[in-house]
Amino acid sequence: MDDNKNIILVEELVKDYSMGSSYFRALNDISFTAKKGEFTGLVGPSGSGKTTLLNILGALDNPTQGDAIVLGKSVKSLTHKDAARLRNNSIGFIFQTYNLLPVYSVFENVEFPLLLLKKGKEEREEAVMKALSWVGLTSKAKSRPNQLSGGESQRVAVARAMVKNPVIVLADEPTANLDAENSHNIIRTMLKLNEELKTTFIFATHDEKVISYLHRKIVLNDGKIVNDINLN
Amino acid sequence: MIRFLFKGLIRDRHRSLFPIIIVAVGVFLTTFLYSWMNGVLNDMTDANAKFDTGHMKVMTIAYNKLSNQLPNDLALTGVDRLIDTLKMTFPNYDWTARIKFGGLLDTPDENGETKSQAPAAGFALDLFGKNSKEAARLNLSKAIVKGRIPEKPGEILISDEFAKRMDVGVNSKVTLLSTSSSGAMAVQNFIISGTVEFGITAMDRGAIIADLGDIQYALDMQNSAGEILGYSKDMFYNSKTADKMAAEFNNIYTKPDDKYSPVMLSLEDQNGLRDYLHYVDGVIFFIIGVFLIAMSAVLLNAGLMSGIRRYGEVGIRLALGESKNQIYKSLLNESILIGIAGSIIGTGLGLALAYFMQEHGIDMSGQFQNSTLMINNMIRARITFTSYYIGFIPGLLATLLGTSLSGIQIFKRQTASLFKELES
Ligand SMILES: Nc1ncnc2c1ncn2[C@@H]1O[C@H](COP(=O)(O)OP(=O)(O)OP(=O)(O)O)[C@@H](O)[C@H]1O
Ligand SMILES: [Mg+2]
Numbered sequence: 098m099d100d101n102k103n104i105i106l107v108e109e110l111v112k113d114y115s116m117g118s119s120y121f122r123a124l125n126d127i128s129f130t131a132k133k134g135e136f137t138g139l140v141g142p143s144g145s146g147k148t149t150l151l152n153i154l155g156a157l158d159n160p161t162q163g164d165a166i167v168l169g170k171s172v173k174s175l176t177h178k179d180a181a182r183l184r185n186n187s188i189g190f191i192f193q194t195y196n197l198l199p200v201y202s203v204f205e206n207v208e209f210p211l212l213l214l215k216k217g218k219e220e221r222e223e224a225v226m227k228a229l230s231w232v233g234l235t236s237k238a239k240s241r242p243n244q245l246s247g248g249e250s251q252r253v254a255v256a257r258a259m260v261k262n263p264v265i266v267l268a269d270e271p272t273a274n275l276d277a278e279n280s281h282n283i284i285r286t287m288l289k290l291n292e293e294l295k296t297t298f299i300f301a302t303h304d305e306k307v308i309s310y311l312h313r314k315i316v317l318n319d320g321k322i323v324n325d326i327n328l329n
Numbered sequence: 330m331i332r333f334l335f336k337g338l339i340r341d342r343h344r345s346l347f348p349i350i351i352v353a354v355g356v357f358l359t360t361f362l363y364s365w366m367n368g369v370l371n372d373m374t375d376a377n378a379k380f381d382t383g384h385m386k387v388m389t390i391a392y393n394k395l396s397n398q399l400p401n402d403l404a405l406t407g408v409d410r411l412i413d414t415l416k417m418t419f420p421n422y423d424w425t426a427r428i429k430f431g432g433l434l435d436t437p438d439e440n441g442e443t444k445s446q447a448p449a450a451g452f453a454l455d456l457f458g459k460n461s462k463e464a465a466r467l468n469l470s471k472a473i474v475k476g477r478i479p480e481k482p483g484e485i486l487i488s489d490e491f492a493k494r495m496d497v498g499v500n501s502k503v504t505l506l507s508t509s510s511s512g513a514m515a516v517q518n519f520i521i522s523g524t525v526e527f528g529i530t531a532m533d534r535g536a537i538i539a540d541l542g543d544i545q546y547a548l549d550m551q552n553s554a555g556e557i558l559g560y561s562k563d564m565f566y567n568s569k570t571a572d573k574m575a576a577e578f579n580n581i582y583t584k585p586d587d588k589y590s591p592v593m594l595s596l597e598d599q600n601g602l603r604d605y606l607h608y609v610d611g612v613i614f615f616i617i618g619v620f621l622i623a624m625s626a627v628l629l630n631a632g633l634m635s636g637i638r639r640y641g642e643v644g645i646r647l648a649l650g651e652s653k654n655q656i657y658k659s660l661l662n663e664s665i666l667i668g669i670a671g672s673i674i675g676t677g678l679g680l681a682l683a684y685f686m687q688e689h690g691i692d693m694s695g696q697f698q699n700s701t702l703m704i705n706n707m708i709r710a711r712i713t714f715t716s717y718y719i720g721f722i723p724g725l726l727a728t729l730l731g732t733s734l735s736g737i738q739i740f741k742r743q744t745a746s747l748f749k750e751l752e753s
């Protein structure tokens with residue numbers, strides 16, 4: 098793919114949540130583009146619409162007006178199936194609360210996206226161990242999520258998002274539940290992957306520690322972009 | 330992927346244990362009740378066939394119409410020839426004549442005066458014929474309480490309870506007072522060679538069993554008999570074959586305008602058994618239906634509950650790139666695994682109890698006190714091939730139904746709101 102091409106193109110995006118007879122406008126006329134390899138944060142106070150925007154970029158939710166074109170696909174017109182395929186092939190998610198599947202081991206959690214991609218057993222094993230080595234957790238492969246610390250859990254979540262080598266990783270407050278050391282740790286890991294694999298990272302965050310690593314900061318307030326700053 | 334689901338099921342008790350228990354209980358009851366009904370039905374047809382209806386029965390049209398009055402004046406004549414014909418036409422069946430008769434049994438005191446007298450239900454069967462299977466068919470040697478099976482003309486068996494009531498025993502002399510086929514008074518003396526108990530209330534109250542020849546002589550019925558019974562040589566009654574045989578025979582021999590012409594009836598055509606068999610089929614169907622609905626309802630609820638617990642998981646899996654359809658399918662696959670596991674456990678337990686009740690049975694003689702039903706006092710379950718799979722029908726259907734309905738509820742929610750659960 099041409100490195101200068103926009104892999105995300107958001108055009109006059111509006112998202113309304115209906116509240117009975119009225120509605121609440123969570124995103125109001127959002128437009129921006131993002132290129133491959135960006136390390137960008139959606140920054141803003143609580144309720145400013147960061148999660149809402151991230152969900153639309155991940156084709157988990159539909160815009161009310163306008164559109165988001167992600168990797169050439171219009172989110173507005175994607176079917177459920179095509180949206181799932183887009184996520185499956187090209188998008189990794191990282192959440193504030195790790196969201197590992199509790200009944201599966203660390204290895205199995207990281208393996209899961211590859212099962213969905215119908216990869217062979219050997220290929221899966223190799224990719225999972227590589228992803229775990231990126232986050233420094235090969236020794237915990239057999240552990241269950243409830244045997245991990247918060248920092249370790251989030252590193253597993255990063256490995257799970259990265260294992261299929263996605264084009265885009267969407268991370269919603271990835272450090273909110275972590276202490277300072279683990280926060281720096283995880284964000285450095287992601288930065289390293291961004292540099293080595295050219296993976297595009299989009300964060301939703303208001304954590305200063307995260308913000309200090311960003312290459313670009315899109316500031317949201319009340320569902321509007323109020324600033325878009327290049328930090329390089 | 331199935332292996333992956335399987336691991337999840339085994340590790341998450343909430344997901345598997347409760348539904349498996351529900352399915353196992355329902356399947357257990359279905360399997361057991363089916364085997365039980367099957368046993369009752371089987372005992373009943375068996376007792377009816379042996380003591381009353383045969384697998385096939387030939388009578389005159391007129392006798393058939395009044396058969397509960399034992400109208401021996403309307404009996405078949407030329408029985409030997411008719412039996413030969415039947416043997417030739419239907420060689421896979423064993424054909425034998427019987428006479429049912431009523432009468433008074435009279436016991437004299439030392440002076441020859443009547444000591445006691447009681448109505449008796451008489452059965453005359455071929456006890457002495459060298460190829461006769463009648464004694465074995467009624468399992469007489471096992472039914473004997475005192476004495477022995479008759480060995481020569483003039484000897485009879487009498488039900489044990491009846492003997493006590495009449496205050497007679499082995500070697501007592503008794504007199505049968507009955508009506509001959511021509512309507513005259515018939516009197517015949519017999520010696521009791523033994524007393525019997527069949528465990529069938531209808532037979533044990535007041536039956537006497539005599540040799541066919543003796544009764545033909547006593548009732549003036551030479552070469553004549555009320556009924557000719559046919560028994561399949563493999564002892565299995567087959568409804569289709571029976572209907573075909575009856576139709577074939579009746580087509581040739583039954584003359585609707587001759588009330589003395591013979592007519593053949595199958596086991597089911599007698600004693601309302603056909604209705605009864607259908608009724609039991611209906612009951613089995615009903616039982617399966619009830620368990621299916623009850624289990625589905627419980628599993629639907631369980632599915633909804635665990636669905637709520639699993640919104641988070643569903644959200645993650647959507648985010649990881651599974652489509653709603655895929656997740657729905659994987660929930661159904663899980664439910665099939667649960668259905669199979671529960672059905673195997675339930676069927677195993679159901680078969681175990683059914684086997685126990687097949688060997689031991691329950692004594693229902695109290696309930697059958699006044700019964701004229703030909704049914705064994707010991708009610709037993711009976712395991713057949715169907716017992717092995719019948720429980721799987723509601724077991725699998727209920728889990729599938731419960732899961733598909735609860736799954737629809739889960740997926741009615743917006744993708745985004747499922748996803749929202751992740752944040753909480
Ligand atoms: N499903 C919904 N129905 C109605 N309103 C909603 C819904 N989801 C979000 N909102 C509202 O939309 C606004 C934006 O929510 P969003 O979750 O995007 O904020 P956020 O920037 O991620 O906040 P935070 O930093 O607290 O996570 C909020 O005011 C929220 O109350
Ligand atoms: Mg948020």
